[in-house]
Amino acid sequence: MKYERQRHEMVKNQIEARGVTDSKVLAALRKVPRHLFVSEALRDQAYGDFPLPIGEQQTISQPYIVAEMTQALQPGEGDRVLEIGTGSGYQAAVLAEIVFRVYTVERIYPLFVKTRKLFDELQYHNIVTKYSDGTVGWEDEGSFDGIIVTAGAPEIPKFLVSQLAVGGRMVIPVGNQYSQELIKLYKNERGIHKTNLGGCRFVKLVGEYGWSEQ
Protein backbone atom coordinates (compact mmCIF):
# COMPACT_ATOMS: atom_id res chain seq x y z
CA MET A 1 0.00 0.00 0.00
CA LYS A 2 1.21 3.46 -0.99
CA TYR A 3 0.51 5.16 2.33
CA GLU A 4 1.97 2.37 4.41
CA ARG A 5 5.22 2.64 2.49
CA GLN A 6 5.23 6.43 2.94
CA ARG A 7 4.63 5.96 6.65
CA HIS A 8 7.60 3.66 7.08
CA GLU A 9 9.79 6.09 5.13
CA MET A 10 8.54 8.93 7.34
CA VAL A 11 9.55 7.06 10.50
CA LYS A 12 12.96 6.17 9.11
CA ASN A 13 13.91 9.50 7.53
CA GLN A 14 12.23 12.05 9.79
CA ILE A 15 11.89 10.38 13.18
CA GLU A 16 14.58 7.75 13.69
CA ALA A 17 17.08 9.89 11.79
CA ARG A 18 16.55 12.67 14.34
CA GLY A 19 17.13 10.44 17.31
CA VAL A 20 13.74 9.22 18.52
CA THR A 21 14.37 5.70 19.85
CA ASP A 22 11.33 4.66 21.95
CA SER A 23 10.15 1.50 20.18
CA LYS A 24 6.54 1.98 21.29
CA VAL A 25 6.49 5.46 19.76
CA LEU A 26 8.07 4.29 16.50
CA ALA A 27 5.59 1.40 16.24
CA ALA A 28 2.62 3.72 16.83
CA LEU A 29 3.82 6.13 14.14
CA ARG A 30 4.21 3.24 11.69
CA LYS A 31 0.65 2.19 12.42
CA VAL A 32 -1.59 5.30 12.63
CA PRO A 33 -2.96 6.24 9.15
CA ARG A 34 -1.97 9.94 9.25
CA HIS A 35 -3.47 10.55 5.78
CA LEU A 36 -6.96 9.97 7.22
CA PHE A 37 -6.47 12.81 9.72
CA VAL A 38 -6.22 15.46 6.97
CA SER A 39 -8.69 16.49 4.24
CA GLU A 40 -8.79 14.43 1.07
CA ALA A 41 -7.05 17.16 -0.91
CA LEU A 42 -4.00 16.97 1.40
CA ARG A 43 -3.72 13.18 1.70
CA ASP A 44 -0.71 12.84 -0.57
CA GLN A 45 1.17 15.37 1.56
CA ALA A 46 0.26 13.79 4.89
CA TYR A 47 3.62 12.05 5.38
CA GLY A 48 5.72 15.10 4.55
CA ASP A 49 8.10 16.71 7.05
CA PHE A 50 5.78 19.63 7.90
CA PRO A 51 2.52 20.61 9.62
CA LEU A 52 -0.66 20.88 7.50
CA PRO A 53 -3.84 22.96 7.82
CA ILE A 54 -6.89 21.16 9.25
CA GLY A 55 -9.43 24.01 8.99
CA GLU A 56 -10.52 26.64 11.54
CA GLN A 57 -7.00 28.13 11.21
CA GLN A 58 -5.52 25.17 13.09
CA THR A 59 -2.85 22.66 12.08
CA ILE A 60 -1.88 19.02 12.48
CA SER A 61 1.68 19.01 13.88
CA GLN A 62 4.72 17.91 11.90
CA PRO A 63 5.29 14.14 12.39
CA TYR A 64 8.63 14.67 14.15
CA ILE A 65 7.07 17.00 16.76
CA VAL A 66 4.39 14.39 17.50
CA ALA A 67 7.11 11.76 17.93
CA GLU A 68 9.29 13.97 20.13
CA MET A 69 6.41 15.00 22.40
CA THR A 70 5.10 11.45 22.68
CA GLN A 71 8.53 10.11 23.62
CA ALA A 72 9.03 12.92 26.16
CA LEU A 73 5.76 11.93 27.82
CA GLN A 74 7.28 8.47 28.56
CA PRO A 75 3.95 6.78 27.88
CA GLY A 76 3.32 3.43 29.57
CA GLU A 77 0.77 0.71 28.80
CA GLY A 78 -1.45 1.35 31.81
CA ASP A 79 -1.33 5.14 31.62
CA ARG A 80 -4.23 7.58 31.47
CA VAL A 81 -3.21 10.59 29.43
CA LEU A 82 -4.90 13.97 29.03
CA GLU A 83 -4.44 15.89 25.78
CA ILE A 84 -5.40 19.55 25.43
CA GLY A 85 -6.04 20.42 21.77
CA THR A 86 -7.60 17.46 19.92
CA GLY A 87 -7.40 19.16 16.51
CA SER A 88 -7.18 16.49 13.80
CA GLY A 89 -6.95 13.73 16.41
CA TYR A 90 -3.61 12.44 15.12
CA GLN A 91 -1.64 12.96 18.35
CA ALA A 92 -4.45 11.35 20.39
CA ALA A 93 -4.49 8.34 18.05
CA VAL A 94 -0.71 7.90 18.35
CA LEU A 95 -1.05 7.94 22.14
CA ALA A 96 -4.06 5.59 22.03
CA GLU A 97 -1.85 2.95 20.37
CA ILE A 98 0.41 2.99 23.43
CA VAL A 99 -1.50 3.89 26.61
CA PHE A 100 -4.62 2.58 28.38
CA ARG A 101 -6.85 5.61 27.80
CA VAL A 102 -6.61 9.06 26.21
CA TYR A 103 -8.79 11.96 27.34
CA THR A 104 -8.73 14.75 24.77
CA VAL A 105 -10.26 18.23 24.91
CA GLU A 106 -11.02 20.59 21.99
CA ARG A 107 -12.48 24.11 22.15
CA ILE A 108 -13.53 24.52 18.49
CA TYR A 109 -16.86 22.77 17.98
CA PRO A 110 -16.59 21.78 14.28
CA LEU A 111 -13.17 20.18 14.91
CA PHE A 112 -14.49 18.41 18.00
CA VAL A 113 -17.43 16.90 16.06
CA LYS A 114 -15.41 15.92 13.01
CA THR A 115 -12.65 14.28 14.98
CA ARG A 116 -14.97 12.43 17.33
CA LYS A 117 -16.60 10.89 14.26
CA LEU A 118 -13.20 9.87 12.90
CA PHE A 119 -12.25 8.16 16.19
CA ASP A 120 -15.50 6.17 15.93
CA GLU A 121 -14.84 5.22 12.32
CA LEU A 122 -11.30 4.11 13.09
CA GLN A 123 -12.55 2.33 16.22
CA TYR A 124 -10.38 4.12 18.75
CA HIS A 125 -12.47 2.97 21.68
CA ASN A 126 -9.92 4.10 24.26
CA ILE A 127 -10.14 7.80 23.32
CA VAL A 128 -12.61 9.92 25.27
CA THR A 129 -13.42 13.36 23.81
CA LYS A 130 -14.70 16.55 25.35
CA TYR A 131 -15.77 19.93 23.92
CA SER A 132 -14.45 22.48 26.38
CA ASP A 133 -11.69 24.89 27.39
CA GLY A 134 -8.85 22.55 28.28
CA THR A 135 -6.83 25.16 30.17
CA VAL A 136 -8.75 24.12 33.28
CA GLY A 137 -8.02 20.43 32.62
CA TRP A 138 -10.58 17.64 33.10
CA GLU A 139 -11.38 17.73 36.76
CA ASP A 140 -13.85 14.82 37.02
CA GLU A 141 -11.23 12.39 35.79
CA GLY A 142 -8.85 13.04 38.67
CA SER A 143 -5.13 12.72 38.14
CA PHE A 144 -3.32 11.78 34.95
CA ASP A 145 -0.06 9.91 34.36
CA GLY A 146 0.62 12.17 31.41
CA ILE A 147 -0.64 15.54 30.17
CA ILE A 148 0.19 16.79 26.68
CA VAL A 149 -0.72 20.27 25.51
CA THR A 150 -0.59 20.68 21.72
CA ALA A 151 -1.08 24.45 21.59
CA GLY A 152 1.28 27.19 22.77
CA ALA A 153 0.63 28.57 26.27
CA PRO A 154 1.72 31.89 27.82
CA GLU A 155 2.44 29.96 31.03
CA ILE A 156 1.77 26.51 32.49
CA PRO A 157 -1.92 26.41 33.55
CA LYS A 158 -2.08 25.69 37.30
CA PHE A 159 -4.99 23.26 37.09
CA LEU A 160 -3.05 21.06 34.70
CA VAL A 161 -0.21 20.83 37.22
CA SER A 162 -2.66 19.94 39.99
CA GLN A 163 -4.29 17.21 37.84
CA LEU A 164 -0.94 15.51 37.24
CA ALA A 165 -0.36 12.35 39.35
CA VAL A 166 2.77 11.94 41.47
CA GLY A 167 5.18 10.33 39.01
CA GLY A 168 3.33 11.99 36.13
CA ARG A 169 4.86 13.87 33.17
CA MET A 170 3.58 16.92 31.30
CA VAL A 171 4.77 18.24 27.93
CA ILE A 172 3.74 21.77 26.99
CA PRO A 173 4.95 24.52 24.63
CA VAL A 174 5.36 27.77 26.60
CA GLY A 175 6.24 31.17 25.16
CA ASN A 176 4.78 34.04 23.15
CA GLN A 177 2.36 33.75 20.24
CA TYR A 178 5.11 33.29 17.65
CA SER A 179 7.55 30.89 19.26
CA GLN A 180 7.70 28.70 22.33
CA GLU A 181 9.98 26.38 24.26
CA LEU A 182 8.86 22.80 24.69
CA ILE A 183 8.80 22.26 28.45
CA LYS A 184 8.73 18.87 30.14
CA LEU A 185 7.48 18.87 33.69
CA TYR A 186 7.87 15.95 36.07
CA LYS A 187 6.07 15.69 39.38
CA ASN A 188 7.37 13.59 42.29
CA GLU A 189 6.92 13.57 46.09
CA ARG A 190 9.43 16.38 46.48
CA GLY A 191 7.91 18.72 43.89
CA ILE A 192 8.01 19.77 40.26
CA HIS A 193 11.03 19.44 37.97
CA LYS A 194 11.17 21.19 34.62
CA THR A 195 13.43 20.65 31.62
CA ASN A 196 13.54 22.59 28.37
CA LEU A 197 13.45 20.40 25.26
CA GLY A 198 14.04 23.27 22.82
CA GLY A 199 12.23 25.69 20.54
CA CYS A 200 8.97 24.98 18.75
CA ARG A 201 6.02 26.73 17.15
CA PHE A 202 2.38 25.96 17.87
CA VAL A 203 -0.99 27.65 17.37
CA LYS A 204 -2.31 29.51 20.41
CA LEU A 205 -3.77 27.86 23.48
CA VAL A 206 -6.91 29.97 23.90
CA GLY A 207 -8.84 29.96 27.15
CA GLU A 208 -9.22 31.04 30.73
CA TYR A 209 -5.61 30.13 31.60
CA GLY A 210 -4.26 30.63 28.09
CA TRP A 211 -4.38 33.47 25.54
CA SER A 212 -7.52 35.53 25.08
CA GLU A 213 -9.69 34.95 22.01
CA GLN A 214 -8.38 37.35 19.28
Ligand code: SAH
Ligand atom coordinates in the same frame (compact mmCIF):
# COMPACT_ATOMS: atom_id res chain seq x y z
N1 SAH B 1 -3.03 17.56 18.63
C1 SAH B 1 -3.53 18.16 17.40
C2 SAH B 1 -2.93 19.52 17.19
C3 SAH B 1 -3.99 20.50 16.77
S1 SAH B 1 -3.56 22.21 16.81
C4 SAH B 1 -3.33 17.23 16.22
O1 SAH B 1 -2.69 16.19 16.35
O2 SAH B 1 -3.87 17.53 15.14
C5 SAH B 1 -4.07 22.68 18.43
C6 SAH B 1 -5.52 22.51 18.76
O3 SAH B 1 -5.68 23.03 20.09
C7 SAH B 1 -6.50 23.29 17.89
O4 SAH B 1 -7.45 22.42 17.38
C8 SAH B 1 -7.11 24.30 18.85
O5 SAH B 1 -8.47 24.61 18.59
C9 SAH B 1 -6.96 23.59 20.18
N2 SAH B 1 -7.05 24.45 21.37
C10 SAH B 1 -6.50 25.67 21.58
N3 SAH B 1 -6.78 26.12 22.82
C11 SAH B 1 -7.52 25.15 23.43
C12 SAH B 1 -8.13 25.01 24.72
N4 SAH B 1 -8.03 25.96 25.65
N5 SAH B 1 -8.79 23.87 24.99
C13 SAH B 1 -8.91 22.89 24.07
N6 SAH B 1 -8.38 22.96 22.83
C14 SAH B 1 -7.68 24.07 22.51
